[in-house]
Amino acid sequence: MKIIQVIDQLNVGGGEKVFVDMCNILNKNNIEVSAMFLLEAGVLRTQLDSNIPYFEVKRIKKWSLKKIQYCSLILNKFDIIHCHFRHVYRYISLVNLLFPIKGKIIFHDHYGLIEKDTKVPFLFSTLFKPNYYIGVSKTLTYWAEKKLKVHKDRIFKLENIIIKTETIELSDKKFDFILVSNIKPIKNNIFAVKLAKKLNKSLLLVGQNQNDNYFNELSNLANESNVVVETNITNAQIILQTAHFGLHTSLSETGPLVLIEYIAHKLPFLAFETGEVSITLKKYFPDFFINSFEIDEWEERISLIQSKQYQDDLFDKVFEMEFGEKKYFSDLIEIYLCVNKKN
Structure with a gap:
């Protein structure tokens, strides 16, 4: 079974990290896997x-027939075409329409705004309706069944994981708080800055600027506070040990992947409760999740969490049990085998 993972570009982001980890896990387990980038490989390619073989389409014009045909020629060498993100799946569906692909096309949906935006993308319920759908959360798989009308036995849930980066425990931590999240309004990063300012705490913000106006507003607030903004870090795990406590303030998520990173590195945190990872982790760490954006409530909950002692082995146990590589590989291969045997 030959598998190719397809994405536009490996910029810094949760879905992109999933792509990298998925490829590496398959490769580690001797599965023949390749990667295709519709644009160029991007910073996470390293x-x-x-x-792992990879192909760069270097598409400039979306409707270039030459590039569409080139994609088809590559994809027809594979049994499973695993497409990440809605815009990528849409393009591969166009390729398949114009130059039919022999392999099975899977749409892997990472859409983080699903709790606020449930509309069906253009042509997804008709011409580009997916035959096989992977969602990273129950919310997404329910949406695929009810809105896209994908048959239930062709819908799969595959929760996100991470591959843990080994780091050195630091006794001298530079920051009180850390927030790992790309910078844009839906991520609500400014709330974390206001929280740190109100509590007179230092904060490290790690993420790429994805909205200039919002980034400028955040930078102005950061300059007035004890806040450092880092936009060029491609692996946040290596700096988690520089902080005492993690934050996550996003309004809507399918993951969020960073909470798994916090757990992997035994970092207590407080997060707004959204996404599949939150549902999973709340069973073990109920205090770590909150359903409001009242700063006083965040301050009170942070104090409560910091007053408790959380055993390192609990973090390790939860990480391995819920987000371990072995389980993820087993679940992924089961999906591929199921898809491969269907007509």
Whole structure:
């Protein structure tokens, strides 16, 4: 079974990290996997195992027939075409329409705004309706069944995981708080800055600027506070040990992947409750989740969490049980085998 993972570009983001980890896990387990980038590989390409083949389409014009045909020629060498993100799946569906692809096309949906935006993208319920759908949360798989009308036995849930980066425990931590999240309004990063300012705490913000106006507003607030903004870090795990406590303030998520990173590195945190990872982790760490954006309530909850002692082995146990590589690989291969045997 030959598999190709398809994405536009490996910029810094949760879905992109999932792509990298998925490729590496398959490769580690001797599954023949390749990668295709519709644009160029991007900054996270260096995190792919060096022996994974990859193709750069370097598409400039979306409707270039030459590039569409080129994609088809590559994809027809594979049994499973695993497409990440809605815009990528839409393009591959166009390729398949114009130059039919022999392999099975899977749409892997990472859409983070699903709790606020449930509309069906253009042509997704008709011409580009997916035959096989992977959602990273129950919310997404329910949406695929009810809105897209994908048959239930062709819908799969595959929760996100991370591959843990080994780091050195630091006794001298530079920051009180850390927030790892790309910078744009839906991520609500400014709330974290206001929180740190109100509590007179230091904060490290790690993420790429994805909205200039919002980033400028955040930067102005940060300059007035004890806040450092880092936009060029491609692996946040290596700096988690520089902080005492994690934050996550996003309004809507399918993950969020960073909470798994916090758990992997035994970092207590407080997060707004959204996404599949939150549902999973709340069973073990109920205090770590909150359903408001009242600063006084966040202050009170942070104090409560910091007053408790959380055993390192609990973090380790939860990480391995819920987000371990072995379970993820088993679940992914089961999906591929199921898809491969269907007509």
